[in-house]
Amino acid sequence: MPSWFDFVTVEARTVLLAAGVTARHDGRTEISADDVALALLGERDGAATTVWHRLGVDRDRLVERLRPRGTYRPGAPVVRLDATARALWERARRTALLTGADRVGTRHLLLALVDDGPAAVVVAFTEAGVTRVAARAVLDRVPEIERLPARLGPVRRWRWRWARWRLRWDRLRRAVRRRPALVVALLALVAAVTVATLRYAS
Structure with a gap:
């Protein structure tokens, strides 16, 4: 296993x-x-x-x-x-x-x-x-009712969380490869909003 x-x-x-x-x-x-x-x-x-x-x-x-x-x-x-x-x-x-x-x-x-x-x-x-x-x-409306057979230590729980973030990062990278134009547009939008915010603040 x-x-x-x-x-x-x-x-x-x-x-x-x-x-x-x-x-x-x-x-x-x-x-x-x-x-x-x-x-x-x-x-x-x-x-x-x-x-x-x-x-x-x-x-x-x-x-x-x-x-x-x-x-x-x-x-x-x-x-x-x-x-x-x-x-x-x-x-x-x-x-x-x-x-x-x-x-x-x-x-x-x-x-x-x-x-x-x-x-x-x-x-x-x-x-x-x-x-x-x-x-x-x-x-989505059912709470978690199932149990693990044993209590897991902090190291194992940390590895599980790390696997989650690594998987999400891999999905993000694949999305960027598939739709680079969309990513560029989103970055441009974020930059425009940031510039506008800074100008308003000053």
Whole structure:
């Protein structure tokens, strides 16, 4: 697991464990993003559960739609995430950092799924009313209710904040590269306002 896994909540870890059970049930040794989506639908205590309730989602119907077809094939113990699951957890981490959260919870997993999850999951969620806009509208009104498994020291918390500022700086640099003319216009506006303010003050 990555070093930032200490910031994953108990509820989100439960989702990961359940995803492993789903993968093993299908005879696989890797957890996929689809497995995480199914596990998230079965989670009962995290912030994502509030979204299902508020939006009137029939979770059993979604699970039936997304569950892999086939018979039980016991496999080796699940020990790793596949590429899709790793990308999903990384998107959840980035979402938590960019929203100012101090932990990665089920809300961030859900937002990562509706933003850029597997196509089948995004389509199923959208048809059930769980769109990016709808999920964010609910979660913006839900306080953080999930807990970390252990209290983190000041050094780890500082590293998390540093990762947040570094990510925001990277996004700003990419925006500057994409729209240099807009940046020049904004700088010119700031300069004009500053000159006007100084003239007024004098």
